[in-house]
Amino acid sequence: MDHWMKLGVWTGFFILSLIIGKMLFRKLQNTLTLREIPSPTTSPILGMAYNLIKESQEELFRKYRELSKEFRPIYRVSLFHIDIVNLVNAVDIEQVLSNPNHSKTNTYDFLQGWLGSGLLTSSGEKWQLRRKLLAPAFDFNMLQDFLLVFNDETSKLVEKLTENLNESGTDISTYINHFTLHCVGETAMGWDWLDEGVLNDYRQNLKRMGQIILERVKNVWYRMNFIYTWTNLAYEEKRVILSLHRFTDTIIRRRLQRKGSVIERKRLSLLDILLKQKEEGTNLSHEDIREEIDTFLFKGYETTTMALTMLLLLLANHQHIQESVIKEIEAVVGKKLRPLTSEELRRLEYLECCIKETLRLFPSVAVISRIAGEEYTTSTGFKVPKGTTLLMHIYDLHRDPSVFPYPDKFNPDRFKSENSSKRHPFSYIPFSEGPRNCIGEKFALWELKTAACGILQNFRLLPVDDLVDLKFYTDFVLRTSSPVRIKFIKI
Numbered sequence: 001m002d003h004w005m006k007l008g009v010w011t012g013f014f015i016l017s018l019i020i021g022k023m024l025f026r027k028l029q030n031t032l033t034l035r036e037i038p039s040p041t042t043s044p045i046l047g048m049a050y051n052l053i054k055e056s057q058e059e060l061f062r063k064y065r066e067l068s069k070e071f072r073p074i075y076r077v078s079l080f081h082i083d084i085v086n087l088v089n090a091v092d093i094e095q096v097l098s099n100p101n102h103s104k105t106n107t108y109d110f111l112q113g114w115l116g117s118g119l120l121t122s123s124g125e126k127w128q129l130r131r132k133l134l135a136p137a138f139d140f141n142m143l144q145d146f147l148l149v150f151n152d153e154t155s156k157l158v159e160k161l162t163e164n165l166n167e168s169g170t171d172i173s174t175y176i177n178h179f180t181l182h183c184v185g186e187t188a189m190g191w192d193w194l195d196e197g198v199l200n201d202y203r204q205n206l207k208r209m210g211q212i213i214l215e216r217v218k219n220v221w222y223r224m225n226f227i228y229t230w231t232n233l234a235y236e237e238k239r240v241i242l243s244l245h246r247f248t249d250t251i252i253r254r255r256l257q258r259k260g261s262v263i264e265r266k267r268l269s270l271l272d273i274l275l276k277q278k279e280e281g282t283n284l285s286h287e288d289i290r291e292e293i294d295t296f297l298f299k300g301y302e303t304t305t306m307a308l309t310m311l312l313l314l315l316a317n318h319q320h321i322q323e324s325v326i327k328e329i330e331a332v333v334g335k336k337l338r339p340l341t342s343e344e345l346r347r348l349e350y351l352e353c354c355i356k357e358t359l360r361l362f363p364s365v366a367v368i369s370r371i372a373g374e375e376y377t378t379s380t381g382f383k384v385p386k387g388t389t390l391l392m393h394i395y396d397l398h399r400d401p402s403v404f405p406y407p408d409k410f411n412p413d414r415f416k417s418e419n420s421s422k423r424h425p426f427s428y429i430p431f432s433e434g435p436r437n438c439i440g441e442k443f444a445l446w447e448l449k450t451a452a453c454g455i456l457q458n459f460r461l462l463p464v465d466d467l468v469d470l471k472f473y474t475d476f477v478l479r480t481s482s483p484v485r486i487k488f489i490k491i
């Protein structure tokens, strides 16, 4: 090696050391800044990673609830060397959600193989374009079309429940899953002609996809792409994604093969809206369309399943509240099952309070995350460095006793306008808030109201299991780990 070459190597080595040194110094500085934030005592090196590996998902869910209670409004946990800041109060959460510089975390990257960079997973300019493109699919006129689907599917749900009445109670998951998947499937793609067997496979694949992502979130090694790629789980994920994509591709292709322009169809689905935009010159590839359809299904299916399940369970366990809802339905709609109008839905105000209270106690999306895009100071004076992972625990925010007295009690009156108008706007956020709030909020409310109304016109709901015995866990959606049973008494 000649003199100049040696000099070059040493200079390179020196510059690299400087860069690494600077990074380590910044990491140390950030760690010291974050150490100011209160934190539970955990395993010294592993931190919460120890709990992630060792404990069941139900146990972890319970542990986080305890931490939120003990450390409200803010606490820090660590996973090996990574510090995570947990927020449990309205002011701090507003600070994060209303600032677009705080971006989504890499947990959303785990979804990219399946959902590409669609509305949920994209950011910046691409997200803005997509949000604008999809907004017409959720406007009042489209919702009126979607209501036709909700009405049809409610009739089928009531029919199925009637055929399968069970003295010892019905495990409602099969029925609710079927209802919500059909609602979102038909409104997204107009798939009313689909075969049940194909749908069943699709449902199984969706479920497995959720489990795979949970495993990636839980297992620190699986978070590292260069290790994950070589695992059996990654291999299985590829297979599941292939099936999910094949399903959506087939539907898009079949729709395109139908005669005539999509603009001429009367009852439109989200797919029609996107194809219409393409016909009118918007630059949308087949993959772009598929990723939005898949996102719609992913976000619209299990969130509403959980909400409807918990609404029925809470009503079964609170007979006097169920009676009041039934009285309202009789006054607004009558006793006989029939298609509802949007005006009738609007007038079912007490039912809406029950849905809101259900989503307060059991928000389908229990936690959302962001990466701090810039350094900022929390309401209680702690500095949060740029790049910090932030978890916002909607579940615990909704159980803040200073905002919701007797927080564990099911009390829909909290949402009557006279009781809720003075609350901080970020103290109740089941659909999130700020620019990245849920685009499907109205869709979900209309669907839930239609189903609950049809069911209560036909059945009295009685409890089978005690609510306090239910165990929960969460991945992208809140879930129960045991079946939810209700006794349906036909009237």
Ligand code: HEM
Pocket (backbone or CB within 6 Å): 119, 120, 121, 131, 184, 295, 296, 299, 300, 301, 303, 304, 307, 359, 363, 364, 365, 368, 369, 429, 430, 431, 432, 435, 436, 437, 438, 439, 440, 441, 443, 444
């Ligand atoms: C009870 C039902 C629902 C709940 C509780 C819910 C909740 C949420 C929450 C909390 C977010 C923010 C996620 C985050 O920031 O990480 C979100 C986003 C989103 N939701 Fe929903 N959702 C529901 C139903 C639906 C439905 C029915 C659809 C579509 C049909 C839908 C589509 C979306 C989409 C596309 C986003 C991403 C929006 C964006 O980033 O611009 N959701 N939802």
